[in-house]
Amino acid sequence: MSANSESSLSRLFHPRSIAVVGASATPGKIGAMPITLLRQHGYDGGIIPINPRADTVQGLPAYPDLAALDGETDLIVLAVPAEHAADALAHARPGQAAGAVVFTSGFAEAGEPGRAAQQRLVDVARSLGIRLLGPNCLGFMNVRDRVYATFTPAAARDAAREGGIGMVSQSGAFGAYAYSMAQARGLGLSYWISTGNEADIDVADCIAWLAGDPRTRVIMTYMEGCRDGGKLRRALDAARDAGKPVVVTKIGRTQAGARAAASHTAALAGDDAVYDALFRQHGALRARTIEEFFNLGYALDTLRHYPRGKRLAILSISGGVGALMADEASDAGLGLPEPAPAAQARLLQHVPFASARNPIDVTGQAVTEPGLLWATAQDVLGDGQYDAVAVFLAAAGSSPALWPTFEAFAQGLRDKFPEVPAAICALFPVERQRQLEQQGCLVFADPSAAIRTLGVIASAFADTLSAHPAPEALDDAVATLDLPAGGCNEVQAMDILRQAGIPAPALALVGSADQAVAAAAALQGPAVLKIVSPDIAHKSDVGGVKVGVAGEPAVRDAYAGILAAVRGRRPDARIDGVLVAPLLRGGVECIAGAHLDPVFGPVVMFGLGGVFVEVLKDVSFRLAPFGRDQALGMIREIRGYTLLQGARGEPPCDIDAIADVLVALSRFAYRHRASIGSVEINPLLARPRGQGVVALDAVIAPRP
């Protein structure tokens, strides 16, 4: 985001005065709500109703149109029908306002006439230097400054609780619901923004702006899609660089959801797997459910430090629930190392029936002996090996007699182990819960939710946010690659990949049996002979492949046999020649590829061959370009990873070499994004560690 854009958004979100065009006195009308809410919640800037048919609105002096205003007004709220919006805005003078929020619907979401009206509105705004939020949006709130530039009734009941969560939603309905959920869960907001049709300001702009906003610690966003992939990537990077986690809910994870999303937001639909890769790659935490969305936002805003690793200590007063939490920790990818032997011994000496490994069961003794919990926690956490602690107190949280114990416990944790995030699982009354939260302690009723939330955060911070180096700079240089008209054959494709730094054997394309013999003789072992033709996709089906050919007579036979077979079955096919390649065996067959996403550009794919790709769809994606850490991440992410680690008595594969290929492929695909539509290396043979990988066949298709 340019400095100019940033400052115009800052003026928009911090207006000293607000003009409401279409201001109304009728309760509940969208032209009445913002004035009502601004006054109800104590906004102390100027409120200027614009209404040509009234002298005053809600007791405030009204103006007939924007032209009638003398001075500046930072923000214009447009609450007039779509067909009048552009004209109403056109009354403003250049520089008069920083931004306009457009509530009304009937624009691009409503078909052709609306699209034209939206374009006119955008043109007018641009000519006046006014940034647009909406149209077809619920507006925004700046909680600290009590700017309620919105008409959602959700804001009419109570003022939002002020806090560190900046919330951005493309959907107004979701946004209003999220506002109410945040109120119900006691989450504090810095800003609440609904972007609607995104004719100008989009979710990415808001994320980037919130990344620079000092009041915001955590960004929570709901997305249906995006039009400018590069902008979104830069926005997520800005948030990561600012140390502000971004929690995302995006619809369309499944086929059914994607179908529904496409019918809801035709223009924005895209490949969900690519969004998923984007979020992983840029450190955003994707929530699968609304509950997870709020659990993550709650935890990220409440904790004072985020976990630096994935080692969890579980303290429970019930062995059974401790085991249940261990199940959940295992699902969440958290490790449960045992406490130091001395700490174990001390607990067992004190409570012989305790379980001192991890999960640590202090038993019901913790209820009768108030100091036990804190003593055990000090002992266990003392050696510094844990990144987070989860505590289950069963029904004891409902017992007022124990509250001082738990508060001292939370206080102790904060003072002595400030960098170990803690979650207490119990049923506390709300005001007790808030006190613990103010100590930086998470409180959950459901221990499973506590562990899951810690797990997602720990994974994000351990794997992505802190362990990874700065993201690849998006070097926008484009190199042109002259692909043969109609695409290149596999000999050319392998040559191109080799030049891109991807190991691929030099293939000989021969035009005679003599050449074939010479090419085969140059190899160190038996050869593979294959027909090369732009017209033949499935070479084996037409007798175009001979495998394991050794010795001059066999090579001559194979050459002649291939040509005869192909000419017999496909007399029409153009034939480039016959390819002579070394026969390579041993290792695990993988697939690597790249394709162009309409929003995000080149995307690299990795998977194992055979049933893994074809039946299990077990593949991972990253947006190009990327470095080794991302490449290693996408290798480890597939379910078949164990096979690469050396399952079934096989040696482990050369995973570093696979990562090198993926990095090279990502740079190649990105650099040549103007020329190349897709690349598929299949198989990419991953050989045992130290022996590298080799591309055995490849197809490169030009950009359509």
Next chain:
Amino acid sequence: MSANSESSLSRLFHPRSIAVVGASATPGKIGAMPITLLRQHGYDGGIIPINPRADTVQGLPAYPDLAALDGETDLIVLAVPAEHAADALAHARPGQAAGAVVFTSGFAEAGEPGRAAQQRLVDVARSLGIRLLGPNCLGFMNVRDRVYATFTPAAARDAAREGGIGMVSQSGAFGAYAYSMAQARGLGLSYWISTGNEADIDVADCIAWLAGDPRTRVIMTYMEGCRDGGKLRRALDAARDAGKPVVVTKIGRTQAGARAAASHTAALAGDDAVYDALFRQHGALRARTIEEFFNLGYALDTLRHYPRGKRLAILSISGGVGALMADEASDAGLGLPEPAPAAQARLLQHVPFASARNPIDVTGQAVTEPGLLWATAQDVLGDGQYDAVAVFLAAAGSSPALWPTFEAFAQGLRDKFPEVPAAICALFPVERQRQLEQQGCLVFADPSAAIRTLGVIASAFADTLSAHPAPEALDDAVATLDLPAGGCNEVQAMDILRQAGIPAPALALVGSADQAVAAAAALQGPAVLKIVSPDIAHKSDVGGVKVGVAGEPAVRDAYAGILAAVRGRRPDARIDGVLVAPLLRGGVECIAGAHLDPVFGPVVMFGLGGVFVEVLKDVSFRLAPFGRDQALGMIREIRGYTLLQGARGEPPCDIDAIADVLVALSRFAYRHRASIGSVEINPLLARPRGQGVVALDAVIAPRP
């Protein structure tokens, strides 16, 4: 459960008088709490304190011991230390009491002396005809009759809300927490039972008893393990036969959880995959998290009808959240068929920007036009194609003006579509929510949780509870199978399986080259020759296998070659002969097996060969014996199922024939459970549909 056992439990859980041994006047003591609670909550039976050192306890006349009581007392509460418990109980007369609840710990859970004390207690109780609940338990509550035979402080604050949920927990801490969670969520309980050490009455007894209890609609249980697998199976069947869903939380799903569970309850640990199979097979709904546990209990107790299938209608006032719900429906295995064309047309005519497919987006218009939601629901549900409906109202639930609309909506659903379960997703005030629930309507704040819950219930009822015929009778007949000492070779194993009804080619075991030639000539194609020796597990490694042998000279060569190779490399090995088998190719290689579980007896396993079993551990289990529906269920359950359906252009496999093999294997393993330790058929070749399956190799091991 015998009628006698049932009546003794009924008397225990409905006592007309209760003697408290170890009765105390000191607030908070475990001998004081039950008396306090019984009086506080208005129990109207007799309360008889037993305390040799007091004339009265809490104002009630006390007796020195049980012998001093004249009449009967249905229930004895034992709140005395472990070392005195048996002696205290021994004062009772035979027939004086139906049952005793033993609160105190220090029994079997505390090592050897405690184990002996527990055995003495059991012996005394049995000699007096007294059923035991506990020891080391929190007791029980009978909510309607206000029997609070417990010392959990959780019950001290408010009386439990009365309702249809019978709750049984092995863990006291979990039980107490679950009680508080149930209170917090407004769930109504019939009984709350903590079983502790289960010296006599266990979770299975309680499930079976609750299955016959008219006040209980739903059974919620927390388990760590069980000792009597057959009893638990019969109890779950009794609940299913009574139409009462059982929701289960069992710890130990993961390795980490199982390790923790084992250290917590050494005697009860078992293979979690087998429990999982048990729950599927007997129709219990397993909850993965505590939240899911309560969501399921809540929904099952609130709904008046359970879904009969998996077709869901989604009605939303937000297209985006509708898509989010579609994602969740897809994950939950729910289908989203489109409404009838006429219903779609009517909605679109009325609201042109609506989305009339499914999810159905009625748009914010539903807020401004109160009748729209119900009109749309009537239209959509009218053609009878939906099994459930989920409705998202966004923040509108917080708007009092709309409450009459939503109540009319819920009332309309109930009156007109009583058999279509409905979930409304909104943030209502508690009292509004209760009103909707009283109409049989579910209310969730999180639409994801609503859909997930409906999905689990629909799957359970569609797949297991209603669609399936009555479970297999557990015929206890045992047949003896004389396996050769030291196990049988594969020729014998294949003969045994063939007799059990499993297709397996007749293998010839030959002792000479002439016999091999004759055996190969009798086959219709090429042969496989293999060494047969009890000492050689990996035949290929010693040159003991020749594949694709055709014609007399080749057979003679192969025979001689195998013997020479084996004698050269393993001169010590005993040789039973050489096996001549037909070479069969084509189809998908599967694995089927059976093993003996220490708690549940023979368990059958199914999976695909190769990476599916070895790398992905993609296998399913069922307890033997079972019928075709269960067999088909276990085939469909594996992730590689698509391969059996004919992935990659292959024809679909003969799935019916696989099911027949699994059924036959389950009956065989069950019938011969006294003789057989394990069976492994690997590979089991599944051929194209209509061509059956064939066992290509098998190992049968005797019971150790």
